[in-house]
Amino acid sequence: MTFREGLIRARSHIIFLLALLTAFPLIIALDRIGTPPAATAPRDDATDALVAGERLPLAAQAPLRADQLEWGRIAWRYFRANIDPDTGLANSADRYPSTTMWDTGSFLLGLISAHRIGVIDEAEFDDRLDRALDSLARLPLFDGALPNKAYHTHTLAMVDYNNQPTERGLGWSALDIARLMVPLQVIRQDYPDKAAAVDHIISRWDLSRLVRNGVLIGSASPGGAATTLHQEGRIGYEEYAAKALILAGLDAYQAWRTDDTIAFADVEGVQVPIDDRVAERYGAQVYATSEPYILDGLEFGFDTRSRAFAEQVYRAQAARFDHTGILTAVSEGHLDRPPNFAYATVWGNGAPWAVLTDTGERVDRLRTLSTKTAFAWDALLDTPYTKRLVAEAVTMNNPQGGWIEGRYEADGKPNGAETANTNGIVLETLRYRAFGPIVNRHPGP
Helix, strand or coil: CCHHHHHHHHHCCCCHHHHHHHHHHHHHHHHHHCCCCCCCCHHHHHHHHHHCCCCCCECCCCCCCHHHHHHHHHHHHHHHHHECCCCCCECCECCECEECHHHHHHHHHHHHHHHHCCCCCHHHHHHHHHHHHHHHHHCCEECCCEECCCEECCCCCEECCCCCECCCCCCCCHHHHHHHHHHHHHHHHHCHHHHHHHHHHHHCCCHHHHEECCEEEEEECHHHCCCEEEECCCCCHHHHHHHHHHHCCCCCHHHHCCCCCEEEEEECCEEEEEECCCHHHHCCCCEECCHHHHHHHHHHCCCHHHHHHHHHHHHHHHHHHHHHCCCCCCCEEECCCCCCEEEECCEECCEECCEECCCCCECHHHCEEEHHHHHHHHHHECCHHHHHHHHHHCCCECCCCCEEEEEECCCCCEEEEEEHHHHHHHHHHHHHHHHCCCCCCCCCC
């Protein structure tokens, strides 16, 4: 399938079941070809120049070493301690019985990866996957349409962000559901005996509500108030989620484009791609950080544009180390102290190296050298700096648990939070090291 044919399919809103049959060729074609032709504009010129620039070496796939397999066993310790034995769903954070669809996506991708690299056997994989899929099929849905933003991992009740039951729910996140769609489609493709279970889960969801005119749509209903709809996603996250929804057969092309929202900021002498939809005017915070780019590479394999953008985000972090001597690997993540979660950015809300809460408050003192980000950059790229990062990251685990979020830059103390997202991504990096991107038409035995 050519890229143009793929766009015609998406533009024509082909029916969902047919889209599922053609989704993998579509996303592979999209990945391989990169940025489509667009109207000439100054921002396009900047993107074209960046795409045409010198590329960094990609890491080659190779059998995992003994120490790397041990990294996977450490990550799986987190899940063994945090998967509910009845529902099969994993806690987003250690011992806290709540999850989001984003973190459930990370758990399932971690589960698939742990099985693929031999950290768990077939029997454990089947049991855990069957329980999780059964629970996903039984989740109460926000307005009967889409998964709520948060659930109790034991009761499966819709909850608020304090893990208190809420009858109607909080609304849905298009980004979170898009992340969950990645493992669901991988399971459907690579484990045919599970395909019917995945189809049943997805058949309950009104996925058409996630996209309007090619744009990602989220919803909010704070305190049970009337539902409001809003465009969701900024540079990096938006394109990653769009790929996942295209994979599911939705027309998310407009969200995948960048030519209408791209800008560039100089960070440490590096031109970093940022979003020009500033928070003051458009409401949503603007985070340029590692997470969506490393997930794009690990799961889909970089396309021409996403590789160029990812390398600039990486280069800025390497340049900061060159200029300051401070090891830098930033992303979103949990904190072991208030405010409990923050986005450590390369560029955020108009400033380099801003660390931001979801409301835009600056908490730069809590910048963390991110464990998952260090592992991911080293799995994706082959540079001396990634080797330095991973050498530091391998020290950041709990001897009785899994990988912790990282180390605080300000005082060198551990950020001891343990999460499904970090441990799932560490497992993804190991699968990638051995086998390449997880979205693949030829997954092998």
